[in-house]
Amino acid sequence: MRKKIVVVQGHPDPAPERLCRGLAEAYAHGAEKGGHEVRRIDVAALDFPMLRSQAQFERGALPPAIAEAQDTLRWADHWVLVYPIWLGDAPALFKGFIEQTFRPGFALRYRDGRIPQGLLRGKSARVIVTMGMPSLVYRFFFFAHGLRNLKRNVLNYAGVAPVRTTLIGSAKGMQRDVAEKWLSDAEALGREAR
Numbered sequence: 001m002r003k004k005i006v007v008v009q010g011h012p013d014p015a016p017e018r019l020c021r022g023l024a025e026a027y028a029h030g031a032e033k034g035g036h037e038v039r040r041i042d043v044a045a046l047d048f049p050m051l052r053s054q055a056q057f058e059r060g061a062l063p064p065a066i067a068e069a070q071d072t073l074r075w076a077d078h079w080v081l082v083y084p085i086w087l088g089d090a091p092a093l094f095k096g097f098i099e100q101t102f103r104p105g106f107a108l109r110y111r112d113g114r115i116p117q118g119l120l121r122g123k124s125a126r127v128i129v130t131m132g133m134p135s136l137v138y139r140f141f142f143f144a145h146g147l148r149n150l151k152r153n154v155l156n157y158a159g160v161a162p163v164r165t166t167l168i169g170s171a172k173g174m175q176r177d178v179a180e181k182w183l184s185d186a187e188a189l190g191r192e193a194r
Contacts, residue, residue, distance in 0.1 A: 003193040005031050006076035008041045010083030010094035019130050019171050024082040026183040030190025039072050043097045050096045066100045078124050078193055085131035089146030107158035118159030128166040135169030
């Protein structure tokens with residue numbers, strides 16, 4: 001079944017040699033080869049301020065780059081979020097993007113005296129994260145806390161499900177053949193839109 005896919009490249013460094021950029025492109029290329037329609041969001045290229053108050057989050061003006069990103073995310077059936085783990089969590093720029101994007105009216109609707117309603121039902125996601133430490137250490141010693149927060153408290157809460165994850169550890173100094181295998185795996189996931 002043909003899907004509409006958005007690939008969100010969340011590495012804040014615009015350098016083309018970053019593994020996250022390669023993984024995002026490999027996934028997008030595979031999806032296009034699989035007959036899916038693909039759009040891209042490069043967080044490093046977006047111009048938006050960080051939110052500094054609850055009032056800004058709930059009622060502040062939406063920066064044009066974020067409004068465009070929300071339109072692209074609404075359009076897509078399946079989201080792919082690719083970013084590195086820095087200090088156990090996503091980089092500040094990517095987290096700032098998530099905070100700006102997942103505002104009331106897009107991700108959820110407040111309801112008096114009740115749990116907010118998720119507005120993104122019917123969408124699925126794949127989250128691909130890279131890290132310097134071995135992925136088993138992140139998963140079992142640190143309990144993948146940053147990734148779990150994104151999955152449960154942001155994506156699932158807004159209605160995005162299922163959310164599948166790919167953890168790529170020991171990315172710093174990764175051998176070329178190992179990197180090529182991960183890129184090939186990302187392309188295969190894109191062909192299948194998983």
